[in-house]
Amino acid sequence: MPKNVNIDEWRGIWVYAEQRRGQVSPVTWELIGAARRLADAIDTYVAAVLIGDGVGRYADEAVACGADRVFVAEHPELAEFRTEVYGRLVVQLVLERKPEIFLLPATTQGRDLASTVATDLACGLTADTTQLEMDVQKRMLLATRPTFGGQQLATITSANWRPQMATVRPKVMPRPEPDPSRHGEVIRLEVGDVAADAPTRVLKVVEESNESRILDEADVIVAAGRGIGSKANLYLVEELAEALGGEVAGSRPICDAGWLPKARQVGQTGITVRPKLYVAVGISGAVQHVVGMMQSGTIVAINSDPHAPIFQVAHVGIVGDLFKVVPALTQAVRQRGRRAVLETVGG
Amino acid sequence: MHAVVCIKQVPDTTEVRIDPKTGTLDRRGVPNIVNPEDLHALEAALEFRDRFGGRVTVLTMGPNFAASALRECLALGADEGVLLTDRRFAAADTFATTYALWSAIQKIEKERGPVDVVLTGRYALDGDTGQVGPGLARRLRVPLLSYVTAIEEVDFEAKRIVVQRHIEGAVVTLESRLPAVLTCSADLNQVRYASLPALLAAQQAQVTAWSVDDVGADPEQCGLKGSPTIVSKSFVPEPRTDTCRLFEGEPAEAAASLVDFLIAEHRIPGFEPVGAKEA
Ligand SMILES: Cc1cc2nc3c(=O)[nH]c(=O)nc-3n(C[C@H](O)[C@H](O)[C@H](O)COP(=O)(O)OP(=O)(O)OC[C@H]3O[C@@H](n4cnc5c(N)ncnc54)[C@H](O)[C@@H]3O)c2cc1C
Ligand SMILES: Nc1ncnc2c1ncn2[C@@H]1O[C@H](COP(=O)(O)O)[C@@H](O)[C@H]1O
Numbered sequence: 001m002p003k004n005v006n007i008d009e010w011r012g013i014w015v016y017a018e019q020r021r022g023q024v025s026p027v028t029w030e031l032i033g034a035a036r037r038l039a040d041a042i043d044t045y046v047a048a049v050l051i052g053d054g055v056g057r058y059a060d061e062a063v064a065c066g067a068d069r070v071f072v073a074e075h076p077e078l079a080e081f082r083t084e085v086y087g088r089l090v091v092q093l094v095l096e097r098k099p100e101i102f103l104l105p106a107t108t109q110g111r112d113l114a115s116t117v118a119t120d121l122a123c124g125l126t127a128d129t130t131q132l133e134m135d136v137q138k139r140m141l142l143a144t145r146p147t148f149g150g151q152q153l154a155t156i157t158s159a160n161w162r163p164q165m166a167t168v169r170p171k172v173m174p175r176p177e178p179d180p181s182r183h184g185e186v187i188r189l190e191v192g193d194v195a196a197d198a199p200t201r202v203l204k205v206v207e208e209s210n211e212s213r214i215l216d217e218a219d220v221i222v223a224a225g226r227g228i229g230s231k232a233n234l235y236l237v238e239e240l241a242e243a244l245g246g247e248v249a250g251s252r253p254i255c256d257a258g259w260l261p262k263a264r265q266v267g268q269t270g271i272t273v274r275p276k277l278y279v280a281v282g283i284s285g286a287v288q289h290v291v292g293m294m295q296s297g298t299i300v301a302i303n304s305d306p307h308a309p310i311f312q313v314a315h316v317g318i319v320g321d322l323f324k325v326v327p328a329l330t331q332a333v334r335q336r337g338r339r340a341v342l343e344t345v346g347g
Numbered sequence: 348m349h350a351v352v353c354i355k356q357v358p359d360t361t362e363v364r365i366d367p368k369t370g371t372l373d374r375r376g377v378p379n380i381v382n383p384e385d386l387h388a389l390e391a392a393l394e395f396r397d398r399f400g401g402r403v404t405v406l407t408m409g410p411n412f413a414a415s416a417l418r419e420c421l422a423l424g425a426d427e428g429v430l431l432t433d434r435r436f437a438a439a440d441t442f443a444t445t446y447a448l449w450s451a452i453q454k455i456e457k458e459r460g461p462v463d464v465v466l467t468g469r470y471a472l473d474g475d476t477g478q479v480g481p482g483l484a485r486r487l488r489v490p491l492l493s494y495v496t497a498i499e500e501v502d503f504e505a506k507r508i509v510v511q512r513h514i515e516g517a518v519v520t521l522e523s524r525l526p527a528v529l530t531c532s533a534d535l536n537q538v539r540y541a542s543l544p545a546l547l548a549a550q551q552a553q554v555t556a557w558s559v560d561d562v563g564a565d566p567e568q569c570g571l572k573g574s575p576t577i578v579s580k581s582f583v584p585e586p587r588t589d590t591c592r593l594f595e596g597e598p599a600e601a602a603a604s605l606v607d608f609l610i611a612e613h614r615i616p617g618f619e620p621v622g623a624k625e626a
């Protein structure tokens with residue numbers, strides 16, 4: 001297929017700095033970190049695109065995380081994301097400045113914007129990637145994502161098209177350590193009457209309880225899979241989670257069955273988590289689950305099947321019946337926990 | 348009211364397993380189903396027709412056997428099933444897919460009358476990109492209402508709709524002009540059942556089959572040729588080299604040594620090994 005552009009005119013790696021209700025999402029910093037790594041490989045700059053109302057204050061943080069330039073578009077009409085309004089701004093900016101790569105978060109906002117922009121620009125877009133590499137010679141983005149049935153990974157390229165676009169799952173890229181001494185350029189965009197003929201209007205925004213963010217912040221997660229057998233058995237993982245001071249999550253079948261709320265589903269169609277400790281109880285370890293938890297600090301697997309794929313991602317584990325192992329773990333944690341506390345008190 | 352519902356036939360990927368010997372996907376015996384969320388898109392269209400009358404056209408691009416997915420939708424009450432099928436449509440990425448669907452919708456509008464709303468699923472089970480709905484909206488030059496979980500108001504005369512969208516951490520109520528593209532999630536509604544006579548009748552029902560030429564599409568923009576992205580490699584993820592450390596013995600014993608290990612290695616936040624203070 002012919003290329004859409006003269007690719008030598010396109011330079012730089014851009015990141016869409018997503019904001020929700022005035023706050024930049026943490027995935028933005030992860031993407032800037034990833035963009036920095038890719039940009040250094042091909043010796044180019046990193047830019048962040050920050051759109052909203054009163055979000056300019058985040059520009060410094062973007063620079064500290066690795067951006068060389070920050071494009072800031074601010075307007076009261078830009079407070080809430082709207083696909084058509086943001087899309088038009090971004091398309092215009094891309095056509096003016098010609099970045100070779102454009103990364104967006106694989107969130108509801110990032111997916112809508114990416115798809116809209118890629119359609120307008122007639123360029124390639126890879127959805128929901130979990131790995132980004134660079135073919136340095138061809139300046140070609142190698143974007144890898146779980147595919148068909150998720151049991152496989154596919155590396156997708158768009159060699160002859162610019163920009164090369166990809167959405168990236170939150171929490172799969174490491175969050176960079178900000179360096180406040182970095183310097184960067186903040187470019188304020190003239191936005192004018194951005195929403196004059198916008199086809200949509202936001203009538204109301206109701207924030208949800210923290211339920212959907214609990215897993216984001218948990219240091220310890222104990223997740224139940226189909227091996228748990230029934231909703232009535234969930235107390236086993238709840239007790240272990242409580243002893244560890246953590247939260248309960250589930251694989252998709254558990255959440256599909258309504259045994260746990262959807263907000264607690266880990267994986268490709270659920271959320272991606274990155275706790276310090278992840279305990280997988282009766283979970284087989286299908287790729288769609290694994291992509292949502294593989295970045296956890298320590299992964300513990302409890303499964304009666306020694307060949308279950310979960311043991312390929314786990315650091316430690318026990319092959320055994322969860323109905324025996326999990327209560328024993330809870331008991332051991334409770335005992336050790338008490339000992340640790342006593343020790344602290346005593347001296 | 349004229350609604351076009353885009354549906355996709357997908358393998359029930361929850362049934363797919365890896366062959367442990369070859370490390371490849373074992374797709375044998377995996378049933379093909381209508382992508383689950385697309386049935387919610389269809390349900391929303393049927394509810395519009397229940398209230399306002401009109402027409403529901405179901406559209407899919409796929410191989411010949413995708414006709415069975417359309418028949419399932421006919422059994423549920425759709426007025427017509429359109430199958431876009433042609434070897435030149437094959438191996439389309441989302442960009443080429445939205446081009447094909449857009450071309451078909453142009454023809455549907457011309458021959459069956461103006462389209463008031465296009466509905467899709469939020470994402471497809473096999474591809475899981477969630478890009479087709481947004482891309483289609485852009486091609487059609489109509490607003491995108493994605494991740495719709497409730498329809499609060501709709502007025503096809505006044506060309507206005509109000510929906511609730513469920514996004515991360517919030518529910519957004521959005522008002523929009525019509526026509527628009529809605530991407531529907533499973534929370535939107537409860538899918539109706541087809542009656543047995545309807546199911547039987549649908550088995551014999553005709554679907555409309557269109558080729559690249561029928562919809563007047565440019566073959567260069569279809570299928571593999573029209574796809575800016577290519578799959579350059581696909582592989583089964585490599586097993587990690589550092590193998591999992593297994594704790595053995597009776598459950599109580601294995602559990603105790605695993606917990607001791609985790610604490611000693613500082614793997615449980617808030618739990619410090621006994622004696623760590625002095626060290
Ligand atoms: C597009 C797509 C997206 C998906 N998204 C997700 C997602 O976001 N999250 C997700 O989790 N899945 C997702 N899936 C589903 C995924 O493919 C798997 O089907 C799912 O993760 C399996 O869940 P499970 O491990 O709980 O169940 P199973 O695969 O049934 O595994 C149960 C495990 O429990 C073990 N077990 C049984 N009894 C015991 C016992 N007494 N003691 C110890 N162990 C026991 C078994 O050995 C087995 O390994 C998705 C699939 C598709 C196609
Ligand atoms: N080949 C296709 N034919 C018709 N509709 C499709 C096709 N592919 C995707 N869609 C629609 O687009 C939605 C999102 O698909 P995807 O972007 O692939 O996750 C699906 O739920 C369908 O409604």
